[in-house]
Amino acid sequence: MRKANRRTFLALAGTTVLSACGSNTVQTGNPPPSTAYSAGVTRPKPKPVDLAQWYHPYPEAGVQEAVTRYAAAYQKSKVAVQWNPDDYETKLNAALQAGPVPDIFEGQVTVDRVRQNLLVPLDDVIGPVRGDFNPSVLAAQTVDGKVYGIPQALDTQVLFYRKSFLQEAGVQPPQTLDELVDAAKKLSKDGVKGLFAGNDAGAAALAGPLLWSAGLDYVKDGKSVGFDDPRAATVFAKLHELNGSLLLGASTDWADPLPFIDGLTAMQWTWLWNLPKIQDTVKDDFGVLAFPRLDPAGAPSVPVSGLSAMVHSKSLNPNAAKDFVKWLWLERTDFQQEFATRFGFHLPARLSVLGKVAAAADAAKLVKENGRAAGPLWTPVANTALVDALGRIARDGADPVAETKAAVEAVKAELGRLSA
Numbered sequence: 467m468r469k470a471n472r473r474t475f476l477a478l479a480g481t482t483v484l485s486a487c488g489s490n491t492v493q494t495g496n497p498p499p500s501t502a503y504s505a506g507v508t509r510p511k512p513k514p515v516d517l518a519q520w521y522h523p524y525p526e527a528g529v530q531e532a533v534t535r536y537a538a539a540y541q542k543s544k545v546a547v548q549w550n551p552d553d554y555e556t557k558l559n560a561a562l563q564a565g566p567v568p569d570i571f572e573g574q575v576t577v578d579r580v581r582q583n584l585l586v587p588l589d590d591v592i593g594p595v596r597g598d599f600n601p602s603v604l605a606a607q608t609v610d611g612k613v614y615g616i617p618q619a620l621d622t623q624v625l626f627y628r629k630s631f632l633q634e635a636g637v638q639p640p641q642t643l644d645e646l647v648d649a650a651k652k653l654s655k656d657g658v659k660g661l662f663a664g665n666d667a668g669a670a671a672l673a674g675p676l677l678w679s680a681g682l683d684y685v686k687d688g689k690s691v692g693f694d695d696p697r698a699a700t701v702f703a704k705l706h707e708l709n710g711s712l713l714l715g716a717s718t719d720w721a722d723p724l725p726f727i728d729g730l731t732a733m734q735w736t737w738l739w740n741l742p743k744i745q746d747t748v749k750d751d752f753g754v755l756a757f758p759r760l761d762p763a764g765a766p767s768v769p770v771s772g773l774s775a776m777v778h779s780k781s782l783n784p785n786a787a788k789d790f791v792k793w794l795w796l797e798r799t800d801f802q803q804e805f806a807t808r809f810g811f812h813l814p815a816r817l818s819v820l821g822k823v824a825a826a827a828d829a830a831k832l833v834k835e836n837g838r839a840a841g842p843l844w845t846p847v848a849n850t851a852l853v854d855a856l857g858r859i860a861r862d863g864a865d866p867v868a869e870t871k872a873a874v875e876a877v878k879a880e881l882g883r884l885s886a
Contacts, residue, residue, distance in 0.1 A: 514543045515783045517790060520561075520571040521547065522554035522773075526809035536794055536801050543786045545570075562778060569781040570791055572618060572773040575842045577884045580609040586777040586784050587612040591792045598816045603770055606839040610688075615774030616795045617815035619806040622738045622768045622833055623671070625755040626723070628748065631658070631732035639753060643679055643704050643760045650711035653732035659713035662731040664720035667712055668705055669857035671720050671735055673849070674840060675757035676701050676856075678767035684844045684852075689881065693852075694874045699866035701760050702859050709860070738829055739811045754828060756836040770837040772815065843884060851876035 521533060530549050537545035548568065550557055561568055562584050579585050592613050596604060599617060607615035627639060635653050640646040650660030664671045677683055680701040683692035713731045718724050726734035727747045735757070744752055756766035775795050777787045794801060799819050806814040807823055813833060814820045820830045840849075855873040858864035 514541075515786045517543045517545045517569040517781075517783060517787055518567070519545050519547050519790075520558065520568040521549055522572065523549050523551065524809065529805075529809045532801075532805060532809065536798070536805075540790055540793060542793075543783070543790055545790060562780075565780075567778055567780050567782070569783060569787040570775055570777055572775055573615075575607050575609065575615040575774060575776065576845075577609055577842050580612075580614060580842070581884075584779050585614040586779050586781070586788065587614060588616060588777065588788065588791065589613050591788050592616060592796065595796055595816070598818050600770065600817065600833060600837040600839075602837055602839045603772075603815065606771075606841050607774055609842050615776050616791055617772055617774050618795055619802075620770050620772045620813040620815050620820075620833065620837075622770045622813065622829065622837065623675075623735060624738050624768055624829070624832065625733060625735050625757060626726055626740075626744060627733045627753050627755065628726070628729075628751055629753055630751050635732075639755055640758050641766075642758050643701070646758050647704060647707045647711070650708055650733065654711045658729065659731045660711040661708060661733045661735070662713035662716060662720060662725045663735040665714055665716055666853075666857055667714065667860035668708070668720075668735070669860050670853050672705065672757070673852050673856055674769050674838065675735075675767050676705065678838050679757060679760045679764045681760075681764040683838075684840050684848070685877075685881070688841075688843065689885065691874050691877045691881065693870065694878075696867075697760075697763075698874075699870045701764075702856055702870060703866040704760070705856065705860040706863055706866075709863075738813070741811050741829075754832070756832050766836050767838045768832045768836050770833060770839045772812075843881060845880055845884070848877045848880045851880075 519533075519537060521530075523530070530547075534547045537547050555573070558568070558571060558573060562579070575585070589612055592599075592604075596613070603617055603620065604613065607613050607617065631653055632639065632649070635649075635655075637649045637652050638645070640649045646661070653660035661668075674684065677693055677698065680697040682695055682698055682701075686692040713725055716725045716730065720734070720736055723734065723736050723740040723744050725731050726736070727744060738754070741754075756768045759766050775791045777784055777791060781787050795815075799816070802814050802816065803819050803822065806812045806819075807826070811826075813826055813829060814823065817830075817834055820826065820833065823830065852873045855869040859866050859869050
């Protein structure tokens, strides 16, 4: 996700403002002269409650001002935005356990947070529009059948390719994994490599796309390893076949488009948010693709990720917090579109809003048809086991079957911990 820059803490916490007391008893008999026009005593209007909303500090200029403006526009509650410095996750985890309580906060839904009863289910909030989200994105917010996060904006990874490089080599944009391997070999010439997917030979960036290309997944059925299948070793071996065609030892890693812009590679797997920078330098000499499928039993994919809005179970005003989340991230589509597109090239989370962004038409199609996300059961421990195994296969030519089996066992143990 986007890197956090330093900000100072705002000492805010969610508190309750008690409504002024008043009688709600309907009077009988003749009312006194001073209230002859009324059948009862009018209660004072309740004061809005106070809510604290936490964000990590986005590096793009204008985001803090925008989210503060959104909060100020809300009429039902007083929402104070807290902007947090670099180590947001550590600070958030401490606050979720011991306070100060953020009523609403952004982050990623995790099984551990659900198991510790730190999150409020939001099924009633998202229910009427749940079909307006990519199913994989929504699944990443779901634990034990309940939704705990409302996606705010999305980021996705795509395969960029230089049109002129492919044309000169007589290569078509690859639609299958074998075509990608073949294209990368043909494009590797004259000091240019065919593909850049990271200095680790693509092990970290391509783990998910490789699984999805074979019709597999990180986790299946919400409980078991999704790649305990012979096809996993087959597709992982394809990454080793790219040896010799991959750019390695670049000055930056795959998230930075510089190698692609500098012409060091004909194709690069990187974040879509790099699109404006790429357009500024190579103009229209590029195209974007999903990661190709292995065969007809698999599927092309683009990984989709982003932060979601959640409600803290220890909030003194959980219903008011849910109302605000619903208003901002489901009802105010104008704010949702601005938040995603004005401060960098990101994508609105709701498909109906995404479809209104003309500049993202191709990306919208890719996300709608091919967007995939790792779910909350996919933990850092599980990811390390898979990426390490894939790295040994890709770089060292280690036995794909043995490495895949070892990764499967490690992930089984982690899933067992989560279910205990």
